[in-house]
Amino acid sequence: MRLDGEAYDGEEGEEEEQKLVVGYALTVKKKKSFLQPKFVRLARSLALLIMNLDQIVEIGNPFHSPLVFLKEYRETHPEVTVLDPPDAIQHLHNRQSMLQDVVDLNLSDFYGKVGVPRQMVITKDQLSIPDEVTKAGLKLPLVAKPLVVDGTSKSHELFLAYDQISLSELEPPLVLQEFVNHGGVLFKIYIVGDAIKVVRRFSLPNVSKQELAKVSGVVPFPRVSSAAATADEADLDPGIAELPPLPLLERLAKELRQRLGLRLFNIDMIREHGTRDIFYVIDINYFPGFGKMPDYEQIFTDFLLSFVQSKCKKRHAT
Missing domain, CATH: 3.30.470.20 (ATP-grasp fold, B domain)
Known part of the structure; x- marks a missing residue:
């Protein structure tokens, strides 16, 4: 997963809103289980924009190996925070x-x-x-x-x-x-x-x-x-x-x-x-089937927000 705070342009005529972009690299099955409507709505209400990594980098083709894709993405985007490194996942x-x-x-x-x-x-x-x-x-x-x-x-x-x-x-x-x-x-x-x-x-x-x-x-x-x-x-x-x-x-x-x-x-x-x-x-x-975990929507969005807050504190402390 990728975390990056950036300005996100909404529809034409809307004011620019500051959102935290969360990129994911999931198989089709995991995506269906994880990105349930209630979770997506809650994330949006908290200014979390959940996006597929291939949408973010506009590579044009869906990836077949999330781990390989993440390794390549991490090498070309060192400024981005990866929540869990591919080598550890392996x-x-x-x-x-x-x-x-x-x-x-x-x-x-x-x-x-x-x-x-x-x-x-x-x-x-x-x-x-x-x-x-x-x-x-x-x-x-x-x-x-x-x-x-x-x-x-x-x-x-x-x-x-x-x-x-x-x-x-x-x-x-x-x-x-x-x-x-x-x-x-x-x-x-x-x-x-x-x-x-x-x-x-x-x-x-x-x-x-x-x-x-x-x-x-x-x-x-x-x-x-x-x-x-x-x-x-x-x-x-x-x-x-x-x-x-x-x-x-x-x-x-x-x-x-x-x-x-x-x-x-x-x-x-x-x-x-x-x-x-x-x-x-x-x-x-x-990354098991979090969609089967009770209250996963709130737990996961709380995790993302607390992770960002912790990261910001570290930046200000240095």
């Missing part, structure tokens, strides 16, 4: 590297314990996967995820592997992650600058030892974090529905903002079933 496109920052945090005694499920990366030779899993000591069932997150539907195709032999059916490169029973509820933690918003989503149900002994094969499962799968209004066991402690989330968000160098992302977190304070981060996503 870090979250690898499911192995994205969770390493959580491992390095060591939040083991701060209002609860936060870690990541045991996992391993398979880059080639799918026939050797069963042996590699045995050597690594990973316990079934295993969640199989594509290693690279590139925005395509394929990068979100997840599978649950119930037995060792069927693992050879999976297609590398991928990440194999131990499945942690979590009561069928996932916490999506949206980070917008300093703001934190948590929502519950229905997830995969627990897998019992009896079920594990009966079921075999590799089973695909749908994306469980869609808005239609919201669990915020469901009548859930309090031990499952209770949100993670806010101080824990604030510390986690602060640490990840610093380590990742990003301001706009979300964390997928689960609570180990039968516990109150043992949590696992299973995914981190850059």
